[in-house]
Amino acid sequence: MAQKDTAKSILNAAEELFSERGFAETSLRNITSKASVNLAAVNYHFGSKKELIQAVFARFLTPFCADLDGSLEEFEARLGDQTPQLADLLRLLAENSLAAGKGNPRRVGIFMRLLGLAYSQEQGHLRKFLRKEYGAVFARFMSLVTAASPELDDQERFWRIHFMLGATVFTLSGVESLTAMAEHDLGVSTGIEGVIDRLVPFLSSGFQAPHQG
Amino acid sequence: MAQKDTAKSILNAAEELFSERGFAETSLRNITSKASVNLAAVNYHFGSKKELIQAVFARFLTPFCADLDGSLEEFEARLGDQTPQLADLLRLLAENSLAAGKGNPRRVGIFMRLLGLAYSQEQGHLRKFLRKEYGAVFARFMSLVTAASPELDDQERFWRIHFMLGATVFTLSGVESLTAMAEHDLGVSTGIEGVIDRLVPFLSSGFQAPHQG
């Protein structure tokens, strides 16, 4: 049983360290010593650091996207030819995200931070990998968002989608330090579910703001 | 005249490379070869890589924050004891940001990306530096935002501010690739001013969304 434990320990350590410090700032020696395995084990099990990075994403995204695709299937079926509601789509996404990190609520924040890093750091291989591997589910979700906002022209919708994406990635990325800050300054504590509960109305309202042509 | 040119060339190259690839992924050799100066010039003029990073931020933020502080002074005076409007505050911030990158519109995007990196990468020294150096202006702006939203409780306001921050940083960070994407997919091109014109209504509407207590 110690066989798979090595690879899994490496993934666990890498996931956490990458999300805390970025990819280039995290050395294989950092990872292997946190995971209590030998340095060579990374190259043995994953081939290279690049492939380790991709494996970290794959371990989270593959089941997540499969589940999301199922949820979308069901959502579309239940919808028939009705117009979807944006808030429902956001809720669906939120439910799936929370479910993906079940057992460990920190996982969602960690992963949002990783996604942010994937786009802010120069990891060309990662972007290609993500698009190739998970682009289809993303496109399916987006076409539902389009159906949910027939009043917007393509340009306005394009930008508002990215405004929503930014608000979400940014706040959920930093959800740990932000909740700590809120607790320190305001004396209240909220879990990630609480943040999402506040985020959805914000996004819905912004996305459906009056369109000044 | 070649004296100050060396330091300035280094700052220009560093600003661009840091924003493209992050801090750790950009080596001093990358910077000095892009700037066409000797490697040792960085340590001579700035002391260390850390101090170079801080100098890049200082060159942009020091004049920006001074101008912003002036604008806020004027805004508060003009306001008297009226309640400020959030949209006006956002517009004021946008005007100052655009003015800071006058001559080079790319500059705003570059700098947003740098600010994003400052918070997403593990650069503890940078966060301390920024807070110490520019925290006061930030706090002044925030207290106006608080005055502009008396209907929100502290917690809701706290989160909505960060939602706005996220949408802004994320979209303006990637404004170059996003406008390219919009042009490719939708056949239209918008400058950063156009993006900000779309962003402000989105943020205002989200920030003032009905508060479900």
Next chain:
DNA sequence: AAATGTTTGAAACATACGTTTCAAACAGCG
């Protein structure tokens, strides 16, 4: 139990990094 294929451990490898050194080139000024 023996043999085989898989996984680990300790060490070395080549390379790239930030930083330092020190002599040469340059500036401004008496």
Next chain:
DNA sequence: CGCTGTTTGAAACGTATGTTTCAAACATTT
């Protein structure tokens, strides 16, 4: 000009990185 302090250039330094090597340990099958 000759001098002094500042800036540059080429090379080296020490350290840390990703990767490779190869023998030892292990697990699995016959």
